[in-house]
Amino acid sequence: MTTYKNCRIPFVVANWKINKLQGQVFDYLEKVNQQVPDSSVVETGIAAQDIFLADMVRETENSPIHVVAENVHWQDAGAYTGETSPRALADLGVTYVLIGHFERRKFFNETDATVNLKVMAALRNGLKPIVDIDEDMSVYTQSMEAQPAVAQVAAALAGVSVDQIRNVTIAYEPTWAIGSGEAASAQQAQKAAQLIRQTLAQLYSPSIAEKIRILYGGSVDINNAAQIMGQADIDGVLVGRAALDPEQFLSLVAIAQQTSSSQPAD
Ligand code: PGA
Numbered sequence: 622m623t624t625y626k627n628c629r630i631p632f633v634v635a636n637w638k639i640n641k642l643q644g645q646v647f648d649y650l651e652k653v654n655q656q657v658p659d660s661s662v663v664e665t666g667i668a669a670q671d672i673f674l675a676d677m678v679r680e681t682e683n684s685p686i687h688v689v690a691e692n693v694h695w696q697d698a699g700a701y702t703g704e705t706s707p708r709a710l711a712d713l714g715v716t717y718v719l720i721g722h723f724e725r726r727k728f729f730n731e732t733d734a735t736v737n738l739k740v741m742a743a744l745r746n747g748l749k750p751i752v753d754i755d756e757d758m759s760v761y762t763q764s765m766e767a768q769p770a771v772a773q774v775a776a777a778l779a780g781v782s783v784d785q786i787r788n789v790t791i792a793y794e795p796t797w798a799i800g801s802g803e804a805a806s807a808q809q810a811q812k813a814a815q816l817i818r819q820t821l822a823q824l825y826s827p828s829i830a831e832k833i834r835i836l837y838g839g840s841v842d843i844n845n846a847a848q849i850m851g852q853a854d855i856d857g858v859l860v861g862r863a864a865l866d867p868e869q870f871l872s873l874v875a876i877a878q879q880t881s882s883s884q885p886a887d
Contacts, residue, residue, distance in 0.1 A: 631877040632857035635864030652867040654684035678714040687716040695738035707746040723755040733776035798839025807848040814854035
């Protein structure tokens with residue numbers, strides 16, 4: 622476990638949602654751009670509204686920070702007013718895209734089927750999907766197959782090839798923890814991540830599953846991040862509220878760096 626964890630580069634992703642204005646975007650990037658480590662140490666990403674992505678790509682040109690879209694459509698082009706094409710995102714220089722965030726599923730009727738279409742569209746266009754799994758896994762005593770989260774992982778990844786899966790990151794975000802101020806315990810998060818990794822092992826192979834990053838999201842802050850990221854199967858965090866503040870984002874990145882250089886907890 623230790624060996625494999627060490628070969629997965631930790632990943633810290635801020636999810637700004639729709640909380641920033643243009644001036645704040647520039648201020649934030651100016652504060653963090655040169656302060657994050659190289660991507661070979663900790664990868665960093667910021668997910669923002671589409672209207673800011675072009676500015677962000679330009680502003681992060683000389684920074685290791687990856688620009689992340691919060692959503693994408695599944696068609697490359699066509700008559701889909703108001704949607705964003707994965708081809709256009711890739712062309713712009715966006716690297717990652719969040720797919721199937723709980724808020725998309727809850728407020729915008731995203732389903733496992735549309736999540737899967739979007740994952741395929743992202744991969745087809747060279748974008749790296751961060752696929753959200755929001756099913757609660759706190760009831761852990763059921764058989765693995767009975768877990769809705771297992772079905773959600775399988776549905777999101779249907780048709781994703783062995784070559785493509787290497788470009789996928791999974792984010793486990795229990796619905797009750799998002800924005801609530803009440804994060805899952807490090808043990809709960811680890812159990813869920815372990816179950817997701819077992820599912821990936823069944824869908825692909827154990828050795829491929831060991832190479833795929835699994836993030837935890839839901840009320841992560843500078844007080845709980847070290848414990849959460851210290852878990853054997855957790856390779857980073859997806860952070861909303863705490864990461865709205867550039868200083869806290871940098872602290873979370875520093876915590877990721879520290880935990881990756883120490884032994885993961887079992
Ligand atoms: P939160 O949001 O950190 O504010 O709970 C996480 C997310 O929605 O990805």
